[in-house]
Amino acid sequence: MSDMTNKWIGTSTVRPDGVDKVVGRAQYAADATMPGMIWGKVLRSPHPHAVIRSIDTSKAEALPGVKSVVTAKDIVDFSVGTPVPLGIQDMRWMCRNVMAREKALFHGHPVAAVAAMSADIAAKACELIEVDYEVLPWAIEIEDAIAPDAPILHDFIKFEGKPSNIAGTLEHKLGDIEAGFEQADVIVERSFDTRPVHQGYIEPHACLVSVAADGKTTIWSSSQGQFMVRAMTAFLTGIPQSDIRAIPAEIGGGFGGKTIIYLEPVAAMLSKKAGRPVKMVMTREEVMRATGPTSGAKSTVKIGAKKDGTIVSAQATHYLQAGAFPGSPIRGACGCCFAPYDIPNVYTLGYDVVSNRSKVAAYRAPGSPIGAFAVESTMDELAEQLGIDPLELRLKNAAKQGTKAAHGPVYPVMGYAETVKAALAHDHYKAPLGKFQGRGVASGYWFNAGGESSAQVNITEDGNVVVTTGHPDIGGSRASIANITAELLGIDYRRVSVLIGDTATIGYSNLTGGSRVLFASAMVVTQSTEKVIETLKGLAAKIWGIPADAVTWSDGAARPAGDNAGKFEPLTLEELAAKANMTGGPIGAGTQLNTTGAEGGFATHICDVEVDVDLGIVRVIRYTSFQDVGKAVHPAYVEGQMQGGAVQGIGWALNEEYIYNKDGKVDNPGFLDYRMPVCSDVPMLDNVIIEVPNPLHPQGVRGVGEVPLVPPLAAIRNAVYNALGIRFNSLPMSPPRVLEKLDAMKQAAE
Amino acid sequence: MAKLHVTTTINGEPTEFLCEPHHTMLDVLRDTLDLTGSKEGCGSGDCGACSITLDDRLVCSCLMLAAEAEGHEIKTIEGMADGDKLHPLQQKFLEMAALQCGICTPGVLVAADALLKKNPNPSETEVRYWLAGNLCRCTGYDKIVRAVLETAAEMRGAAE
Ligand code: FES
Ligand code: FES
Numbered sequence: 001m002s003d004m005t006n007k008w009i010g011t012s013t014v015r016p017d018g019v020d021k022v023v024g025r026a027q028y029a030a031d032a033t034m035p036g037m038i039w040g041k042v043l044r045s046p047h048p049h050a051v052i053r054s055i056d057t058s059k060a061e062a063l064p065g066v067k068s069v070v071t072a073k074d075i076v077d078f079s080v081g082t083p084v085p086l087g088i089q090d091m092r093w094m095c096r097n098v099m100a101r102e103k104a105l106f107h108g109h110p111v112a113a114v115a116a117m118s119a120d121i122a123a124k125a126c127e128l129i130e131v132d133y134e135v136l137p138w139a140i141e142i143e144d145a146i147a148p149d150a151p152i153l154h155d156f157i158k159f160e161g162k163p164s165n166i167a168g169t170l171e172h173k174l175g176d177i178e179a180g181f182e183q184a185d186v187i188v189e190r191s192f193d194t195r196p197v198h199q200g201y202i203e204p205h206a207c208l209v210s211v212a213a214d215g216k217t218t219i220w221s222s223s224q225g226q227f228m229v230r231a232m233t234a235f236l237t238g239i240p241q242s243d244i245r246a247i248p249a250e251i252g253g254g255f256g257g258k259t260i261i262y263l264e265p266v267a268a269m270l271s272k273k274a275g276r277p278v279k280m281v282m283t284r285e286e287v288m289r290a291t292g293p294t295s296g297a298k299s300t301v302k303i304g305a306k307k308d309g310t311i312v313s314a315q316a317t318h319y320l321q322a323g324a325f326p327g328s329p330i331r332g333a334c335g336c337c338f339a340p341y342d343i344p345n346v347y348t349l350g351y352d353v354v355s356n357r358s359k360v361a362a363y364r365a366p367g368s369p370i371g372a373f374a375v376e377s378t379m380d381e382l383a384e385q386l387g388i389d390p391l392e393l394r395l396k397n398a399a400k401q402g403t404k405a406a407h408g409p410v411y412p413v414m415g416y417a418e419t420v421k422a423a424l425a426h427d428h429y430k431a432p433l434g435k436f437q438g439r440g441v442a443s444g445y446w447f448n449a450g451g452e453s454s455a456q457v458n459i460t461e462d463g464n465v466v467v468t469t470g471h472p473d474i475g476g477s478r479a480s481i482a483n484i485t486a487e488l489l490g491i492d493y494r495r496v497s498v499l500i501g502d503t504a505t506i507g508y509s510n511l512t513g514g515s516r517v518l519f520a521s522a523m524v525v526t527q528s529t530e531k532v533i534e535t536l537k538g539l540a541a542k543i544w545g546i547p548a549d550a551v552t553w554s555d556g557a558a559r560p561a562g563d564n565a566g567k568f569e570p571l572t573l574e575e576l577a578a579k580a581n582m583t584g585g586p587i588g589a590g591t592q593l594n595t596t597g598a599e600g601g602f603a604t605h606i607c608d609v610e611v612d613v614d615l616g617i618v619r620v621i622r623y624t625s626f627q628d629v630g631k632a633v634h635p636a637y638v639e640g641q642m643q644g645g646a647v648q649g650i651g652w653a654l655n656e657e658y659i660y661n662k663d664g665k666v667d668n669p670g671f672l673d674y675r676m677p678v679c680s681d682v683p684m685l686d687n688v689i690i691e692v693p694n695p696l697h698p699q700g701v702r703g704v705g706e707v708p709l710v711p712p713l714a715a716i717r718n719a720v721y722n723a724l725g726i727r728f729n730s731l732p733m734s735p736p737r738v739l740e741k742l743d744a745m746k747q748a749a750e
Numbered sequence: 751m752a753k754l755h756v757t758t759t760i761n762g763e764p765t766e767f768l769c770e771p772h773h774t775m776l777d778v779l780r781d782t783l784d785l786t787g788s789k790e791g792c793g794s795g796d797c798g799a800c801s802i803t804l805d806d807r808l809v810c811s812c813l814m815l816a817a818e819a820e821g822h823e824i825k826t827i828e829g830m831a832d833g834d835k836l837h838p839l840q841q842k843f844l845e846m847a848a849l850q851c852g853i854c855t856p857g858v859l860v861a862a863d864a865l866l867k868k869n870p871n872p873s874e875t876e877v878r879y880w881l882a883g884n885l886c887r888c889t890g891y892d893k894i895v896r897a898v899l900e901t902a903a904e905m906r907g908a909a910e
């Protein structure tokens with residue numbers, strides 16, 4: 001499994017799709033074209049909350065060059081009373097999110113769309129559409145949405161018997177927290193808030209959709225799941241799934257934000273009505289106003305411990321913004337926040353709160369960074385009050401094999417304590433700090449995921465290999481699959497081509513998300529490759545006239561074994577492939593599974609900051625991540641996930657936030673004012689990969705991509721406290737807020 | 751309105767195109783000339799995914815009007831490799847996993863190439879400030895900066 005004899009697993013090979021990406025040839029959705037293609041544009045609500053009384057599209061339709069117009073009438077209407085779940089989404093909300101129906105629920109909510117001969121004409125036509133709105137009062141922030149007199153977004157949502165913006169709750173319970181707190185010597189209780197942040201993928205949403213006269217539909221789009229695109233488009237347009245071929249374009253980042261669709265059903269209806277392929281590409285402003293982000297939140301955490309540091313009781317309440325429709329990631333916030341610890345009495349409660357902002361989408365470990373910010377910040381204060389080193393406090397309470405977690409599982413073999421021990425032992429933790437510098441630590445957890453996955457492994461006539469899987473590759477998963485296939489077959493990895501199939505060419509595979517892809521696809525690729533090896537051994541046995549079980553496979557060749565060892569020359573993959581037609585036909589095998597056994601992943605981060613007290617700027621000057629990944633099949637891309645997640649966390653902690661103006665509109669819908677980290681904002685990022693193999697996986701994989709975004713918010717916040725003695729319980733710690741706190745501190749001292 | 755006729759050079763090829771006066775160079779590269787290697791991440795000069803050079807000067811093609819190409823020389827990511835021989839930066843980015851989704855990569859490579867032409871021996875800080883106009887949301891920049899520094903060192907070695 002993770003022995004030292006591996007030749008490819010555990011090495012950083014060059015990815016199969018790499019060259020196309022460095023020469024500019026890789027095809028992303030916005031790069032696709034088709035003969036006869038026209039351009040679609042969306043008209044969006046200028047109000048955060050308004051009844052749509054009527055829409056008059058006649059002037060737009062009359063504009064020369066306009067080929068079709070679509071409104072909610074053209075999208076399948078799912079009545080609000082009956083849930084229509086698809087994965088974690090509900091088509092009742094999706095049909096209203098892609099095109100506003102009764103009401104516009106946020107500024108930027110689509111109300112109509114036009115397809116025309118050029119994007120310019122389509123944009124002009126949008127301006128000619130007349131919408132009669134009855135503007136309603138709105139609620140943007142959680143406190144406004146849950147206030148007693150709050151404007152209600154959806155009359156049919158009831159909480160405690162009354163119409164409410166609280167769309168649901170979730171709780172996890174273990175033991176008896178009241179009894180637990182009675183045993184505590186020290187109790188720390190604090191409240192926190194985090195702002196919604198956008199996933200920030202650099203590639204805006206885009207698609208090209210062609211609906212033929214017979215309904216046969218082809219979709220090129222950038223998404224985290226071509227099967228999700230197919231299913232959701234089918235639901236929202238009424239086109240049967242078998243008539244839709246969804247082709248996964250290369251995807252320019254998703255981070256969870258491309259696990260739902262926005263444009264595809266709209267483009268499909270525009271195309272159907274126009275009889276031409278329709279291309280739609282969002283602007284950055286549209287991305288910022290109408291897609292993602294993840295939730296903002298308000299949390300309260302209470303933790304009680306004995307003098308020796310043993311945590312006896314813990315409680316957390318999280319209110320998460322869902323945006324315009326129900327579905328915030330309360331499961332991640334409530335399920336993950338205490339998951340690193342072995343605590344006998346735990347209670348977590350989450351509220352799903354709708355308000356007049358765009359519907360949230362998943363963002364890396366959805367909900368978990370929010371919960372961890374609150375819990376890991378409270379842990380820091382608890383450590384201080386107990387006079388215990390914050391890592392030692394975590395180690396003392398670390399969950400381990402056999403710990404019962406409040407969200408359900410009894411943990412199997414896992415490596416949380418290993419991440420803390422590695423952090424304690426690392427030089428970073430002991431390095432001296434200068435003036436206005438500080439160090440913080442925090443831990444984090446993500447469930448990880450398995451689910452449906454399909455793979456086909458085919459041997460070409462010249463003895464090379466083509467592997468097809470069904471999960472879009474965002475961060476290098478094709479390279480890992482090449483490593484695994486080459487390892488099993490005992491051949492050079494460059495002889496393995498790895499492709500992502502479209503919905504017509506590979507079996508159903510779930511979304512790229514939840515840190516699922518390598519876990520799941522490695523399982524189906526391994527089983528398929530093993531079947532291929534069995535076939536190859538059978539062919540060799542036939543040629544040699546010996547039983548199949550008297551043949552072994554190693555180093556890319558079948559070899560006679562047992563009594564026959566040495567009696568025949570080995571037959572290589574190339575030789576067997578060349579003889580395939582005479583000995584049994586094409587060589588290949590497929591596997592389709594609902595994979596299980598993805599065990600949770602943990603990380604601990606150490607962060608050093610330096611604060612410019614004149615400008616209020618917090619700079620991260622050193623950062624080290626320690627993560628149990630099970631097995632790093634391609635270490636460079638594992639590091640890439642760890643580094644990328646850490647920097648997204650730096651952005652969330654220090655700068656990123658939506659600014660809403662008094663009209664309920666986002667005032668900073670672009671990269672200039674929505675300030676994501678740039679290259680000069682961050683240092684080099686160190687990584688310690690810890691491998692406690694997952695016993696339920698053929699290569700020991702756990703999943704990597706989500707956990708890196710979980711610890712940073714609190715690690716940075718705790719570092720700022722260490723530097724300044726100021727505890728920030730709300731994010732972001734942006735320069736104006738830092739200056740405000742510094743001024744307040746100065747005044748208090750005077 | 752009549753279209754404008756523009757005569758220019760793109761990646762060494764004499765090129766003519768027609769465009770609307772308000773079309774950007776990026777619009778024309780992508781939608782008229784099929785040079786889709788330059789990407790549009792923002793259209794406002796903030797992400798660098800559309801980076802090209804205009805007479806060897808690094809520019810955001812989303813901020814340049816296509817008509818301004820008249821009589822000038824443009825280079826895009828498609829002109830970076832020499833036939834099937836990758837530029838050392840391209841090669842190093844592959845070897846060091848300096849890309850994940852790859853959408854920022856063409857812009858980052860064009861910008862990094864422009865840096866190394868001006869300054870063959872940049873410090874880490876110089877690389878970071880030079881690339882501060884190229885957003886990457888996937889990598890955290892670590893492997894990008896390392897790949898640029900290492901390419902610079904190799905290219906200096908080869909030049910000696
Ligand atoms: S597209 Fe030109 S800078 Fe972003
Ligand atoms: S590699 Fe995805 S944005 Fe840079």
